[in-house]
Amino acid sequence: MAGSLALVLVLIAGVLVFVNSINDNLREDTESGIKSMTKIGADYIEEYVDQDMRCLGQLSEMIALLPEERRLGQLQKYVEQGVFSRVALVYADGHGAFDDGAAIAPETDMQWSDFPAGSDISDAFFGWNGRKQVAMRTPVTLGDGSQAMLYGYVELEHYYVPAAMEFLGGRGFAYMIDGASGDYLVYTKNTVAQRTYASLYNTLEGSGNPEGSLQKVKELVEAGRSGSIVLTIEDTANYLYFTPVAGTPGWYMTAIVPLGVIQQARSSILFLMSVVCAFIFVCVIVLMLLVNSRKRDAALSRERGYRDALFGLIAENVEQVFMIYNGRRHRMEMVFQNSLQVLGIRDDVCREDPMLFFGRCGSDALRRAASQMLSGLLHKNVGEECRYNHPDGQTLWLKVKILRVGGNETENRYIVAVEDQTAEREIRKNLDDALAAAETASRAKSDFLSSMSHDIRTPMNAIMGMTELALLQGDCPPRVKELLQKISSSSRYLLSLVNDILDMSRIESGKLHLKLQPLRVEEEIQKVANIIRSQAEERDQTFTVKADKLRYSTIYGDALRVNQVLINILGNSVKFTPDGGAISWEIAELEDEPGWVKIKQTIRDSGIGMAAEFLPHLFDSFEQENRGQAGRSGSGLGMAIAKRLVDLMGGSISVDSAPGRGTTFVVELRFQIAQGEEGPQTEGVPLSHSRALPAGTRVLLVDDNSLNREIAVEMLSLFGLAVETAVNGAEAVQKFTASEPGHYRAVLMDIQMPVMDGYDATREIRALSRPDAKAIPIVAMTADAFAEDVQKAADAGMDGHVSKPVDFEQLYEILRELLQ
Structure with a gap:
C-alpha cells in the first residue's frame, strides 16, 4: 500500500511538473501572440504613414505644375479622395490657404503643428474639428522657383488597426502612444479600453509603481527599443509590451493585458489538477493517466478555439488577407476567410495548397521566397508589389509581405499579409498621365511664344529701322516727317503690346525668372524719372520726385523688372492725368531684418481716378475701366504684369482711388543690402559717350x-x-x-x-x-x-x-x- 501510495504521489508530482510546463508554454505562447499582434499593428501603422507621406509627395508634384489659381481646386479634389482630412499650402512669405479656401492665420491649426527636429510629422494635437490629429509636411518648388510648404492633416483614428489593437476576447488591448509624453494617440474602439487616462506615464506614476520600473519603461522608449514589463494600473497587475513604430516621431505601440488574463489558463489547469489528484487517490494509475490525457486535449482545443475566434474577428474587420504558416510543422495553420473575396480562392484551398496563391503572383522573387517559407528556411522578411492573375480574369496589383515571427527553430512561424493596391496604382497612373500632359502643354506653349516673338520682332525691326532711317534724311518734307513720326510712335506702341503679352504668358507659365545684380539706387531712380519726366513735359504736367534719407546706395535686385513695375504705374498716372495735372513719386526706406531693406514707393496723381467697383479688377488681365474712351487705349496687361512682378519679388502693391480725386499706389519691395553699402548716397552721374569708338572701326x-x-x-x-x-x-x-x-x-x-x-x-x-x-x-x-x-x-x-x-x-x- 505504501509503495502504491508512493507511486501515486510520484505520478502526481510528475503530472504537476508536466502541467506546470504546459502552463509555462501557454503563457509564453500568449505573450508571444501579444507581441506578434502588437508588432503587426506597428508595421501597419508604419505602412499607413508611408502611404500618406507618398500621397502628400504626389500632391506636391501636382501643385508645383499648376498655376496659382488652380492650386486650391487641386487641394480640394485631393481632400475629397479621403486621404487627408485637411490640406494647407503655405508660401515662403507665410501666407497661404487650406483646401476649403480659408486663409492661414494664427488661430488656425497651423499654430499647433509643432514638428520635432528632423521629422516631417508633427506632434499630435486637437485640430480644427476637435479630433486628435497630426500634420505632415513636404516642400514644394513652384514653377517660378519659389518655395512653399504643403501640409496634410491626418486624423489619428485613420491609423486604427482593429485586428492588432483588441485581442484575447476583448480583455487585452493595444494603444499607440507618444513615446516622449506617454499621451495616448490611438485608442481601441472598445469602450472598456477607453477608461484609461490621457497619459500612460501619469497613470503608471499614480498607481504606486516603483520608480525604477517606470524609469525602465522610459529608458526603453528613449532608446527606441522593444520590451515588456509587469506594472500596476489602477490596483491591477498588467503585462505591458512596447514596440516602436518606425518612421514616426517617437510613436510606440503598447499592449496592456491584465496579468490575470494571461495566468487564467494556468489557474484553471491547477484547479482541474486538484480534482484529478483527488480522483487519482481513489482510482487506479491508468484512470489517472486517462484523465490527464483528456485535460491536455481540452487545453489544446481551447487554444485552437480562441485562435479561430480571434482571427475570424480580424478577417471580418480588415480588407487585407492574412495567412499564418508553421515552418516547423510545414503546414498552413490559418487563412482569413476573406481570401475568397480578395483573392478569389477559398481559405480551405489556400491551406491545402499554399503555392496556388503564390503561383498566380507575377514575381519570381516572391515565388522563391514562398518556396523557402514552405521549407521553413526563410530567415528574413520579404515585401513585393506584383501583378496577380485573379481567377475571374482580372489583373490586380497586390502588396505581399512575408514576415518571420519567432526567434528560434521551435517558433518558426510566418505571417503572410496581402493587400490590394490596384486602386492606389490607378490613382498614381492618373497623376503620372496628368503630369505628362502638363509638361507637353508647357513645352508647346514655350515653343509657340518663342516662335511668335521671333516672327513678330523680325518685321518690326524692318518697320522701325526704315522709319528711323527715313526720319534721318535731311530732305524729308514736313508732312512726310510727321507721318513717319506717327508710324514710329505706333510701332513702339505695338512693340510694347507684344512685350506685355509675352511677359504675361511667361509669368503665368512660370518661365520668367528674376536676375539679381547690384543696383545703384540713385541711378535707377534717375533712369525712371527721366523717362516719366519727358512724358509729363509733353502734357505740361508737374512731375516731382522725393527720395529723402536713403541710407543704402547699392542693393541687389532685378533692375529691368523693378523699373518695369514703376514705369507701368507712373506711365498710367501720366496717361490718365489731364494736361496741367500733377504726379508725385516718393521713395522711403522702412525697417527690416538685418541685411535687408524694404523700400516703400508712393505714387500719387491728380488724374481722373477709378470707380470703387473697378478696383477689385484692376490687376486682372485685359481689364480696363471704360475701355474705348479717348486716351484709354492699351492691352489691359500693364497693371496685371506689375502685380505679378511684385508678387514674384515678394513685395506688395495697394491702390486707393476715387473718380475725380486721383489715384495713389503704394509699392513695397524687399532688397538685400550690398555688403558695406550703408551711408549717404552720392549724386548720380549721367551716362555719356565719354569715349567714342575710332572712326572706321x-x-x-x-x-x-x-x-x-x-x-x-x-x-x-x-x-x-x-x-x-x-x-x-x-x-x-x-x-x-x-x-x-x-x-x-x-x-x-x-x-x-x-x-x-x-x-x-x-x-x-x-x-x-x-x-x-x-x-x-x-x-x-x-x-x-x-x-x-x-x-x-x-x-x-x-x-x-x-x-x-x-x-x-x-x-x-x-x-x-x-x-x-
Missing part, C-alpha cells in the same frame, strides 16, 4: 535678312563704323578665317539663319587657332528675346545680346564698352 554684320542688313549697315555707318556683311553663319566663319587678325573688331551675329545658325558659327570662330578668335567681341543681334535666349548666347561664347527691333544707340554703347 570695322565690324562683321551677319544676318540672312537683306532688309535687316541694309538698315543695320546704314545706322552703324552713322556712328562712324565700317561694316562688312555675311548672309549666314558659314559665310561669317569663312570671312573671319580669311581675314587678318584684328581686321574685324567685333562680330554682330544673328541667331536663326540657314546653312549655319549663330550659335554654331560662334562656337566655330571661338575654336579657331588664331590670336583674336577667343577675344573678339561677338554680340547676338536677334529676334530671340527671352531670358533663356540670352543664356544660350552666353553659353555659345557670345559677349552680349541685343534683341530686335534693335536700339542702335544701345548697340553702340555695348560695342563701346566691349572694345575699350
Whole structure:
C-alpha cells in the first residue's frame, strides 16, 4: 500500500511538473501572440504613414505644375479622395490657404503643428474639428522657383488597426502612444479600453509603481527599443509590451493585458489538477493517466478555439488577407476567410495548397521566397508589389509581405499579409498621365511664344529701322516727317503690346525668372524719372520726385523688372492725368531684418481716378475701366504684369482711388543690402559717350535678312563704323578665317539663319587657332528675346545680346564698352 501510495504521489508530482510546463508554454505562447499582434499593428501603422507621406509627395508634384489659381481646386479634389482630412499650402512669405479656401492665420491649426527636429510629422494635437490629429509636411518648388510648404492633416483614428489593437476576447488591448509624453494617440474602439487616462506615464506614476520600473519603461522608449514589463494600473497587475513604430516621431505601440488574463489558463489547469489528484487517490494509475490525457486535449482545443475566434474577428474587420504558416510543422495553420473575396480562392484551398496563391503572383522573387517559407528556411522578411492573375480574369496589383515571427527553430512561424493596391496604382497612373500632359502643354506653349516673338520682332525691326532711317534724311518734307513720326510712335506702341503679352504668358507659365545684380539706387531712380519726366513735359504736367534719407546706395535686385513695375504705374498716372495735372513719386526706406531693406514707393496723381467697383479688377488681365474712351487705349496687361512682378519679388502693391480725386499706389519691395553699402548716397552721374569708338572701326554684320542688313549697315555707318556683311553663319566663319587678325573688331551675329545658325558659327570662330578668335567681341543681334535666349548666347561664347527691333544707340554703347 505504501509503495502504491508512493507511486501515486510520484505520478502526481510528475503530472504537476508536466502541467506546470504546459502552463509555462501557454503563457509564453500568449505573450508571444501579444507581441506578434502588437508588432503587426506597428508595421501597419508604419505602412499607413508611408502611404500618406507618398500621397502628400504626389500632391506636391501636382501643385508645383499648376498655376496659382488652380492650386486650391487641386487641394480640394485631393481632400475629397479621403486621404487627408485637411490640406494647407503655405508660401515662403507665410501666407497661404487650406483646401476649403480659408486663409492661414494664427488661430488656425497651423499654430499647433509643432514638428520635432528632423521629422516631417508633427506632434499630435486637437485640430480644427476637435479630433486628435497630426500634420505632415513636404516642400514644394513652384514653377517660378519659389518655395512653399504643403501640409496634410491626418486624423489619428485613420491609423486604427482593429485586428492588432483588441485581442484575447476583448480583455487585452493595444494603444499607440507618444513615446516622449506617454499621451495616448490611438485608442481601441472598445469602450472598456477607453477608461484609461490621457497619459500612460501619469497613470503608471499614480498607481504606486516603483520608480525604477517606470524609469525602465522610459529608458526603453528613449532608446527606441522593444520590451515588456509587469506594472500596476489602477490596483491591477498588467503585462505591458512596447514596440516602436518606425518612421514616426517617437510613436510606440503598447499592449496592456491584465496579468490575470494571461495566468487564467494556468489557474484553471491547477484547479482541474486538484480534482484529478483527488480522483487519482481513489482510482487506479491508468484512470489517472486517462484523465490527464483528456485535460491536455481540452487545453489544446481551447487554444485552437480562441485562435479561430480571434482571427475570424480580424478577417471580418480588415480588407487585407492574412495567412499564418508553421515552418516547423510545414503546414498552413490559418487563412482569413476573406481570401475568397480578395483573392478569389477559398481559405480551405489556400491551406491545402499554399503555392496556388503564390503561383498566380507575377514575381519570381516572391515565388522563391514562398518556396523557402514552405521549407521553413526563410530567415528574413520579404515585401513585393506584383501583378496577380485573379481567377475571374482580372489583373490586380497586390502588396505581399512575408514576415518571420519567432526567434528560434521551435517558433518558426510566418505571417503572410496581402493587400490590394490596384486602386492606389490607378490613382498614381492618373497623376503620372496628368503630369505628362502638363509638361507637353508647357513645352508647346514655350515653343509657340518663342516662335511668335521671333516672327513678330523680325518685321518690326524692318518697320522701325526704315522709319528711323527715313526720319534721318535731311530732305524729308514736313508732312512726310510727321507721318513717319506717327508710324514710329505706333510701332513702339505695338512693340510694347507684344512685350506685355509675352511677359504675361511667361509669368503665368512660370518661365520668367528674376536676375539679381547690384543696383545703384540713385541711378535707377534717375533712369525712371527721366523717362516719366519727358512724358509729363509733353502734357505740361508737374512731375516731382522725393527720395529723402536713403541710407543704402547699392542693393541687389532685378533692375529691368523693378523699373518695369514703376514705369507701368507712373506711365498710367501720366496717361490718365489731364494736361496741367500733377504726379508725385516718393521713395522711403522702412525697417527690416538685418541685411535687408524694404523700400516703400508712393505714387500719387491728380488724374481722373477709378470707380470703387473697378478696383477689385484692376490687376486682372485685359481689364480696363471704360475701355474705348479717348486716351484709354492699351492691352489691359500693364497693371496685371506689375502685380505679378511684385508678387514674384515678394513685395506688395495697394491702390486707393476715387473718380475725380486721383489715384495713389503704394509699392513695397524687399532688397538685400550690398555688403558695406550703408551711408549717404552720392549724386548720380549721367551716362555719356565719354569715349567714342575710332572712326572706321570695322565690324562683321551677319544676318540672312537683306532688309535687316541694309538698315543695320546704314545706322552703324552713322556712328562712324565700317561694316562688312555675311548672309549666314558659314559665310561669317569663312570671312573671319580669311581675314587678318584684328581686321574685324567685333562680330554682330544673328541667331536663326540657314546653312549655319549663330550659335554654331560662334562656337566655330571661338575654336579657331588664331590670336583674336577667343577675344573678339561677338554680340547676338536677334529676334530671340527671352531670358533663356540670352543664356544660350552666353553659353555659345557670345559677349552680349541685343534683341530686335534693335536700339542702335544701345548697340553702340555695348560695342563701346566691349572694345575699350
